[in-house]
Amino acid sequence: MDEDLLISAIDLAQRLGADYAEARLHRTKELGCILRNGAPEPAVIRDAYGIGIRVIHSGSLAFSATNDVSRDNIKNMVENAVKRAKASLPLLKYKILLSEEKSINADWKAEERKKIENVSFEDLLGLLKDIDNLIKNGKNGVSFPNRLLESSTLLEEKVYMNSDGAMIKSRVPRVSFSSYITTSYKGRTATITIPSGYSQLGESGGWEVIERLKIFEYVENEAKNLSLAVKSEQKPPKETLDVILGPQVSGIIAHESAGHPGEADRILGREAAQAGESYLKPNDLGIKIGSKEAYVSDDPTIPHSNGFYLYDDEGIPARKRRLIEAGVIREFLHNRATAYEFNIRSNGSSRASHYDKEPIVRMANTFVEPGDYSLEELFEDVKLGVYIKSFMEWNIDDKRLNQRYVGLEAYLIEKGEIKGMVRNPVLEITTPKLWSSVDARSKEVEFVGATCGKGDPMQGIPVWTGGPNMRLRAIRLGER
Amino acid sequence: MEIIEFADLALKEAIKLGATDVSSICAKTNENLIRFSNNSITVSKNIKNLELFLYLAKDKKRIMGTTSNPDIKGIKEFTSNLIKACEALSPSPDYTPLPKIETHYAPHGIYDEKIVEDGIKLIEFVKEAIDASLSSGADRVSGSLTASEEDLVILTSGNAIGEDRMTKILLNVRAFSGEASGHGLSCAARLKDFNPYNAGKEAGEYAKASVNPNHWEEGVYDLITLPTVTADIIQHVGSFASAFAVDSGLSFLADKIGQKVSMDDFTLRDYGVIEGGFGSRGFDDEGFPTRENIIIEKGVLKNYLHNSTTAKKFNTISTGNAGIIDPHPWNLVVDPGSMSLDDMIREVKKGMMVTNNWYTRFQNLRSGEYSTLPRDAAFLIENGRIRHAVVSLRISDSLPRQLANIVGLSKERKWIEWWEVSIPTLAPSMLIKNVMITKALG
Numbered sequence: 001m002d003e004d005l006l007i008s009a010i011d012l013a014q015r016l017g018a019d020y021a022e023a024r025l026h027r028t029k030e031l032g033c034i035l036r037n038g039a040p041e042p043a044v045i046r047d048a049y050g051i052g053i054r055v056i057h058s059g060s061l062a063f064s065a066t067n068d069v070s071r072d073n074i075k076n077m078v079e080n081a082v083k084r085a086k087a088s089l090p091l092l093k094y095k096i097l098l099s100e101e102k103s104i105n106a107d108w109k110a111e112e113r114k115k116i117e118n119v120s121f122e123d124l125l126g127l128l129k130d131i132d133n134l135i136k137n138g139k140n141g142v143s144f145p146n147r148l149l150e151s152s153t154l155l156e157e158k159v160y161m162n163s164d165g166a167m168i169k170s171r172v173p174r175v176s177f178s179s180y181i182t183t184s185y186k187g188r189t190a191t192i193t194i195p196s197g198y199s200q201l202g203e204s205g206g207w208e209v210i211e212r213l214k215i216f217e218y219v220e221n222e223a224k225n226l227s228l229a230v231k232s233e234q235k236p237p238k239e240t241l242d243v244i245l246g247p248q249v250s251g252i253i254a255h256e257s258a259g260h261p262g263e264a265d266r267i268l269g270r271e272a273a274q275a276g277e278s279y280l281k282p283n284d285l286g287i288k289i290g291s292k293e294a295y296v297s298d299d300p301t302i303p304h305s306n307g308f309y310l311y312d313d314e315g316i317p318a319r320k321r322r323l324i325e326a327g328v329i330r331e332f333l334h335n336r337a338t339a340y341e342f343n344i345r346s347n348g349s350s351r352a353s354h355y356d357k358e359p360i361v362r363m364a365n366t367f368v369e370p371g372d373y374s375l376e377e378l379f380e381d382v383k384l385g386v387y388i389k390s391f392m393e394w395n396i397d398d399k400r401l402n403q404r405y406v407g408l409e410a411y412l413i414e415k416g417e418i419k420g421m422v423r424n425p426v427l428e429i430t431t432p433k434l435w436s437s438v439d440a441r442s443k444e445v446e447f448v449g450a451t452c453g454k455g456d457p458m459q460g461i462p463v464w465t466g467g468p469n470m471r472l473r474a475i476r477l478g479e480r
Numbered sequence: 481m482e483i484i485e486f487a488d489l490a491l492k493e494a495i496k497l498g499a500t501d502v503s504s505i506c507a508k509t510n511e512n513l514i515r516f517s518n519n520s521i522t523v524s525k526n527i528k529n530l531e532l533f534l535y536l537a538k539d540k541k542r543i544m545g546t547t548s549n550p551d552i553k554g555i556k557e558f559t560s561n562l563i564k565a566c567e568a569l570s571p572s573p574d575y576t577p578l579p580k581i582e583t584h585y586a587p588h589g590i591y592d593e594k595i596v597e598d599g600i601k602l603i604e605f606v607k608e609a610i611d612a613s614l615s616s617g618a619d620r621v622s623g624s625l626t627a628s629e630e631d632l633v634i635l636t637s638g639n640a641i642g643e644d645r646m647t648k649i650l651l652n653v654r655a656f657s658g659e660a661s662g663h664g665l666s667c668a669a670r671l672k673d674f675n676p677y678n679a680g681k682e683a684g685e686y687a688k689a690s691v692n693p694n695h696w697e698e699g700v701y702d703l704i705t706l707p708t709v710t711a712d713i714i715q716h717v718g719s720f721a722s723a724f725a726v727d728s729g730l731s732f733l734a735d736k737i738g739q740k741v742s743m744d745d746f747t748l749r750d751y752g753v754i755e756g757g758f759g760s761r762g763f764d765d766e767g768f769p770t771r772e773n774i775i776i777e778k779g780v781l782k783n784y785l786h787n788s789t790t791a792k793k794f795n796t797i798s799t800g801n802a803g804i805i806d807p808h809p810w811n812l813v814v815d816p817g818s819m820s821l822d823d824m825i826r827e828v829k830k831g832m833m834v835t836n837n838w839y840t841r842f843q844n845l846r847s848g849e850y851s852t853l854p855r856d857a858a859f860l861i862e863n864g865r866i867r868h869a870v871v872s873l874r875i876s877d878s879l880p881r882q883l884a885n886i887v888g889l890s891k892e893r894k895w896i897e898w899w900e901v902s903i904p905t906l907a908p909s910m911l912i913k914n915v916m917i918t919k920a921l922g
Contacts, residue, residue: 045545067548093520146729182729272622395839433922
């Protein structure tokens with residue numbers, strides 16, 4: 001990547017009157033394979049490389065992007081960006097200003113033992129064939145007549161510079177697996193995913209990720225458990241009971257009802273017409289949203305994580321953000337523009353998925369913090385309850401107050417013991433009620449990979465969601 | 481170099497290196513986008529890209545790839561790497577030769593150069609929309625305006641040559657009056673059909689009408705979906721009509737060809753090219769001509785959408801909807817009904833009217849069980865009249881049940897594409913009987 005292109009783009013923007021300019025050369029190279037019922041679909045290579053340029057002129061922000069990285073074209077794009085920023089001034093009621101930050105030079109890489117460039121389609125397809133062999137005959141008397149398995153590698157490389165003097169180079173390889181499976185039992189068909197909830201097994205790293213994920217053991221166990229789940233006929237109890245949520249469910253809850261509403265750009269209304277706003281207002285830091293057992297954090301710096309980074313796409317060092325502590329809203333996710341509005345420093349949450357997407361406030365790895373219970377201890381004093389270990393359908397309103405998770409693998413608990421499975425329990429609950437009902441968490445945290453959507457044009461960004469088993473007291477469940 | 485020269489070079493290189501099937505598509509896009517919130521522009525964007533897509537097969541092994549803005553050397557390297565990667569794959573039992581189509585497709589003409597000729601005029605449209613919202617009762621307005629063009633060429637080893645050129649302008653407005661909000665859209669392929677004032681006014685009026693929401697109970701309601709919500713439901717039906725989804729066991733429409741799935745007046749078509757349809761394409765990704773396909777006719781499921789591979793599996797011919805792997809709709813169109821919106825409201829004893837929605841997710845793709853969240857203005861209807869605004873409701877039902885329970889369609893229809901609806905859809909309002917509406921605990 002030619003760093004001179006970035007220097008000349010920033011210089012030109014400043015000569016044209018921009019108060020601030022930044023440029024990012026950004027490559028994403030993806031290899032993907034699909035195996036459908038044991039047969040390969042066409043393999044896929046997606047190689048996207050280009051430059052994204054942001055300028056601020058008199059408080060007006062413009063973004064230009066192109067995959068024609070010739071000097072002449074970049075010059076045109078910079079001129080165009082400055083012109084567009086000026087053109088917006090008549091409709092600029094609120095100036096966009098950036099927090100003061102230390103300018104950093106850094107060159108960082110995610111850990112990678114087996115180079116991602118050496119992973120071939122044979123490796124990706126071979127993995128899927130081995131997985132398919134494990135599950136193609138079904139489990140527990142449930143057949144899997146349709147199996148669509150996907151594996152991919154993604155290499156993301158960037159060089160970023162801004163007019164404040166920051167210069168950051170980065171390289172993050174990632175590996176992921178996901179699947180759709182149709183189940184059939186006594187003439188009844190259903191669809192499941194492994195992992196559940198349309199998520200992925202995904203980490204940053206080279207091909208060693210496959211060993212680290214223990215992918216064969218994971219898929220076989222899930223296939224066994226989920227085959228039992230689709231056989232279940234028993235409806236969940238209608239009376240008030242306790243609910244224990246498995247790590248996949250506590251993870252998606254952390255993402256949807258703590259992470260998203262904590263994004264400062266949503267809080268300020270910037271995403272109102274697309275991804276929505278937030279139940280949180282700018283002065284809501286310190287308010288109580290949950291019980292003393294409600295703890296949620298977001299941490300980009302977790303080694304091997306799917307949302308791993310050390311510097312964000314504004315050159316700001318990444319760090320752990322404690323979103324909810326003991327039920328109290330402690331911190332929002334910020335980029336430099338929102339940090340300025342709050343009169344603080346950015347906490348490094350700005351990311352762009354591709355060269356042609358503007359960097360915006362994003363989560364990285366959002367999770368419920370672990371507690372000090374074992375799973376058995378969480379069960380012990382539950383007289384009547386349901387353990388919702390995984391889910392499929394979920395959604396939440398655009399203020400992040402009204403959410404729903406429909407269980408897939410779920411168990412009835414009576415007097416502290418599992419008494420069989422229940423079919424599709426529905427947890428439909430407001431955010432304050434949910435977090436106020438948490439009374440205990442288990443010690444171990446588990447993560448799954450996901451692609452989080454936000455922005456306009458929409459950009460999907462790799463994240464982890466995770467958590468421990470989490471117990472909610474006195475809940476009423478619905479049924480599907 | 482012109483984009484047709486890029487596509488031609490890639491095609492020739494692939495054939496020279498032994499590919500038996502090649503589809504070479506080159507696209508040049510130019511997009512201007514203005515985002516605004518709190519009555520103020522937040523960012524103005526311009527994105528210009530040139531991308532080459534290449535599908536090739538050799539010895540029944542199949543691969544496809546995209547690359548950014550290649551030059552001659554880049555195309556040769558990209559093609560050579562793709563061939564090498566292809567050779568290492570396993571042959572596919574699903575391999576189907578690309579269709580032999582000795583056709584030169586001329587651009588379909590659904591194009592308006594005015595949409596992209598001057599980015600600065602977009603500011604005036606944004607101002608018009610914001611002002612219309614504010615004067616209709618909103619106190620703050622957000623949204624986005626996108627104006628884009630695409631030049632596209634295709635050359636295939638089946639001798640298809642095609643060129644297309646399309647434009648679209650999409651405005652999404654969300655207006656707020658206190659905590660209440662309303663939504664308005666204007667989506668068009670030509671500037672003459674674009675109306676930012678009406679989109680802003682509609683958003684502002686709905687926001688104003690939604691203040692002071694009142695009580696409602698969880699239960700079964702008759703549901704009126706305005707075009708934006710209808711379009712979201714219909715885009716999912718259109719996607720489930722993909723023969724790939726059906727063949728993969730991931731569609732509630734599986735095994736239902738010839739069966740009654742909706743009321744007699746419900747007809748759903750997909751058009752490759754239709755005036756007003758900003759997803760129009762004269763040819764698909766295999767070089768096959770696109771056309772009008774009837775998915776559901778008078779309530780009966782008639783056809784799935786096919787590419788060559790799925791067509792062979794289903795013993796039929798392609799419908800011109802490739803996607804190399806997954807066929808997909810181009811422009812979905814629901815035939816108009818005979819009702820006005822007022823007629824629909826008068827029909828309802830106990831119901832809800834929803835104007836917008838988001839976050840549609842499925843529990844089971846085979847049964848079509850799903851839920852989605854109405855957002856912005858929604859209203860309780862009792863005894864043929866709108867009673868009051870409601871908030872925090874969730875449609876928790878199943879697509880096949882809802883399709884079967886449609887009892888009315890409006891005469892008026894609207895083209896929809898926005899953040900939540902990615903397939904251009906010409907949608908009416910729908911009246912659906914007995915829909916489960918649920919409420920969150922707490």
